[in-house]
Amino acid sequence: MTVSDAKPRYGGARRGLPDWADVAGSTNPGVPLLPLELELSLLSDSTDADRAEIAVEAGVRKLENLLRSAQALDRMVSLSVLLAGLQGCSFDEAALLIGREPPILEKFVRGEATVPERVMNRVRRLDEVLRNLHKVLEPTATAKWLRTSIPSLGNESPLNAISKGNLRKVEELTRGYCAPVVHS
């Protein structure tokens, strides 16, 4: 049996592992690289194919764990950087924008729970809203803008509109702020 045969036999990463978003919160960000290197060096010396394939499988798992940890940390950073940009907003208002209750948001920012993909998607969209907004408005005016009624949002404030599930309208509104004006 060759090393390349070994992976499908043991299943490797594909052997019934749940989606990484479900388990990333319990992974250890500090998984050391050294054991993997040691196992790979053992692999090169080994004449026992079974031991080799176990080593490969363990190495792949460790790499996956590292990747999950890195992604979880990356999500946490993206979320907290977005929160930093919401100048003047309270934590409760930020939770409304993110679409989660404040205690859940608190767990996200403290790394006590992994930010799920659905929330990350919202974070990316809100980030674009803020980037567009800050092209035309000082960042210090962010909270005031979020609380101001806007006719094109049906006289709702962006904060209310987003909390009621109309993020797309707010995205369109802020894209419009950056669109070039054509004079006839």
Added chain:
Amino acid sequence: MGLDFGRHEDVVFKKAPLVTVLCQIKFAPVFSLLSEVGVAGFQEGIRSKYPITRREEAAQIQLHRQPSNSIEVRQSPPIWRIADDNEDWKWRVSLAVDFVALETPAYRDFDDFLSRLRWVLDVLDRTVHPGDAIRIGLRKINQFAHPDVESPQDWTKFLRSEMISLAGCKLPGELRLSLSEVHLKEGMRALTIRHGVPPTSAMQPTDHDMRERTNSGDNVVPANEHDDTASLAYVLDLDYSTTIPYTIKDEEAISELIREFSDSMTSFFHWSLQPDMYKWLEPIPRNEVTK
């Protein structure tokens, strides 16, 4: 209203002896602040005013002679120093797992200090959300100097004799240091007054050393026991604090409290001065300064 040490003119001193002002707000530990990831949002939030960030860690080494002759190394949690400049900083925010602090060697006026503090607390609440403050403290360290002071006894001409006490007497030998600490309690608030003549080493390098100690909560004067030269400076270190819980997002209530602390400290500062010192510090009525 904080402790009142008597009426005084509302003035700004041209030669203000202020070396450090520091406000520290403690909260229950937030362990995500041990890593860069946990600090990222906060750092981003204040980066426009405080662009320099560095991580400081301190290790304490203790030698135990008895019974095991062991060496103990204690690693303290990191403190994130976020400043407006790398070396010559005027403002610095410190963030650790259980506190945030704002400090400066000098400010234009106290409103400026409070406004910066409110801004830092706003970002902290949104990006870290630490919950309630469990201790809030304001510390002001003054270092008096006067050209006519040639020995520690001379301070009796410039500062209240009650403060100078034994250091103001003619004593045999050379005075190496004279430090006093007074604690005043007012409900759940407390004012600690540390003052006296420090050894010369304590003043070199002056404010940096003091800032380090201010953060750690140690006494202001690093008594170098091997130093046998007395300083001609006089230190007045005022530390006002409360353990009443405050919500960190209630920045207005916290800044109101800090202002009360500051007013009490100013009141004590005026109380401590003799007329000659007051005059030498060149007081200017505040309303003339704002003009």
